[in-house]
Amino acid sequence: MASTSGAAQVLVASNRGPVSYQVRDDGSLHAKRGGGGLVSGLSAIGPDAGALWVCSALGDGDREAVRRGVGEDGVRMLDIPAEIHSDAYNGIANSVLWFVHHMLYQTPLEPVFDAEFRRRWASYETYNRAFAEALAAEAAEGAAVLVQDYHLVLVPGMLRELRPDLRIGHFSHTPWAPPEYFRMLPDDIAEAVLRGMLGADRLGFLTRRWADAFTACCEAFVGGTGDTRIGVHGLGADADFLRRRAHEADVEERMTALRAEIGEGRRAIVRVDRTELSKNIVRGLLAYRQLLADRPEWRERVVHVAFAYPSRQDLAVYRDYTAEVQRLAAQINDEYGTADWTPVVLHVKDDFARSLAAYRLADVALVNPIRDGMNLVAKEVPVISDEGCALVLSREAGAHEELGEDAVTVNPYDIVGTADALHRALTLSPAERADRTKRLAAAATALPPAQWFLDQLTALTGQDGG
Numbered sequence: 001m002a003s004t005s006g007a008a009q010v011l012v013a014s015n016r017g018p019v020s021y022q023v024r025d026d027g028s029l030h031a032k033r034g035g036g037g038l039v040s041g042l043s044a045i046g047p048d049a050g051a052l053w054v055c056s057a058l059g060d061g062d063r064e065a066v067r068r069g070v071g072e073d074g075v076r077m078l079d080i081p082a083e084i085h086s087d088a089y090n091g092i093a094n095s096v097l098w099f100v101h102h103m104l105y106q107t108p109l110e111p112v113f114d115a116e117f118r119r120r121w122a123s124y125e126t127y128n129r130a131f132a133e134a135l136a137a138e139a140a141e142g143a144a145v146l147v148q149d150y151h152l153v154l155v156p157g158m159l160r161e162l163r164p165d166l167r168i169g170h171f172s173h174t175p176w177a178p179p180e181y182f183r184m185l186p187d188d189i190a191e192a193v194l195r196g197m198l199g200a201d202r203l204g205f206l207t208r209r210w211a212d213a214f215t216a217c218c219e220a221f222v223g224g225t226g227d228t229r230i231g232v233h234g235l236g237a238d239a240d241f242l243r244r245r246a247h248e249a250d251v252e253e254r255m256t257a258l259r260a261e262i263g264e265g266r267r268a269i270v271r272v273d274r275t276e277l278s279k280n281i282v283r284g285l286l287a288y289r290q291l292l293a294d295r296p297e298w299r300e301r302v303v304h305v306a307f308a309y310p311s312r313q314d315l316a317v318y319r320d321y322t323a324e325v326q327r328l329a330a331q332i333n334d335e336y337g338t339a340d341w342t343p344v345v346l347h348v349k350d351d352f353a354r355s356l357a358a359y360r361l362a363d364v365a366l367v368n369p370i371r372d373g374m375n376l377v378a379k380e381v382p383v384i385s386d387e388g389c390a391l392v393l394s395r396e397a398g399a400h401e402e403l404g405e406d407a408v409t410v411n412p413y414d415i416v417g418t419a420d421a422l423h424r425a426l427t428l429s430p431a432e433r434a435d436r437t438k439r440l441a442a443a444a445t446a447l448p449p450a451q452w453f454l455d456q457l458t459a460l461t462g463q464d465g466g
């Protein structure tokens with residue numbers, strides 16, 4: 001048991017931290033700050049709260065920053081060896097755990113639980129242990145620790161052994177697999193995952209559905225959830241930030257450029273995703289092609305604006321998926337395009353200002369994941385839409401629990417059904433579209449990131465008894 005007590009009263013642990021570094025040509029380090037729910041959440045508790053964010057160095061720039069002792073107050077970056085990190089992050093978290101919770105394994109994408117997998121699992125344990133030890137060293141007596149996501153499922157159990165005095169929470173930003181699917185994992189690994197999580201005092205999930213799936217897995221494999229409490233916190237969109245950011249000059253510029261790409265008087269079906277298999281971008285394109293095939297009246301009158309930003313490109317399966325998206329978009333353009341109409345406008349270079357521009361001018365937003373923890377695009381579009389936007393939403397996205405009533409719901413596997421839903425969405429009357437958008441925006445902003453974070457913290461420290 002660690003005898004030292006650190007100074008931090010509130011600790012957050014996640015693989016990706018709030019800042020990353022790049023080495024410039026002149027050798028200097030450039031710091032880039034990220035956004036998201038945790039960043040707003042931590043800023044909500046204020047600079048005097050004694051908060052510390054423990055994260056992993058992710059690239060050469062981050063490692064160099066750690067070596068040079070460069071860092072920000074309130075952030076501790078762990079320099080975990082690159083091979084260990086890659087095994088844990090690419091080999092286990094993003095290949096195995098992500099695939100299980102999103103139920104992505106299907107022939108020919110099959111799980112491979114061989115000796116190499118076991119070697120990577122050992123790295124995953126080492127990587128989790130590095131976090132647990134850093135947290136144990138930094139946390140003050142009785143501090144609250146909020147561990148994030150599938151990268152760090154073993155941390156609560158490990159930390160509990162090192163520091164029984166701490167209040168430990170864990171939050172899952174992904175779905176959780178039902179027992180029939182979760183049992184695909186080798187028995188000892190499935191048990192290690194669940195027992196690791198149950199080392200926490202309290203576990204948070206984005207929706208009731210994922211929380212229930214976790215409980216069902218515990219009942220099936222480890223005899224229940226024991227004393228660990230379970231709560232649901234449906235992260236919402238950050239309305240204040242989005243409304244302000246979406247009206248800055250760079251967004252206005254990109255709106256002008258996008259309007260020119262779409263063409264005068266045409267409707268826009270917009271999607272914005274990281275290119276992950278769970279986002280179902282290929283079936284979205286197939287559904288759009290089906291719409292053009294079945295309903296020729298839409299040809300030349302609609303454009304599918306698809307932003308598919310590369311993600312986790314160290315993994316071949318993610319790279320192949322990006323290539324497939326590009327191939328299919330080009331094929332649809334070849335098949336249906338005319339001299340002055342490009343049916344699919346695909347962009348793969350990440351540009352946040354352009355994403356906001358697309359949200360503002362979208363007539364229809366297509367959000368059709370196979371499975372998704374929440375999906376914030378579905379929540380952000382209605383908040384900043386200029387003239388109202390119809391939302392085509394997968395029933396398998398966590399956001400559907402809150403937005404389903406005012407969206408056009410789709411089964412993400414059903415290409416013809418999705419094509420019909422796109423048609424319905426395109427033909428909603430302007431008044432109906434505006435009404436629905438208003439209700440969607442209200443539901444989407446019910447739990448802003450700062451409140452989402454504070455709710456978890458108070459529930460963990462027992463102040464609300466939850």
Ligand code: G6P
Binds near residue numbers: 016173174
């Ligand atoms: C998505 C998921 C999160 C996850 C994150 C990691 O946003 O919803 O659950 O933590 O991806 O992304 P990264 O780029 O760090 O692999």
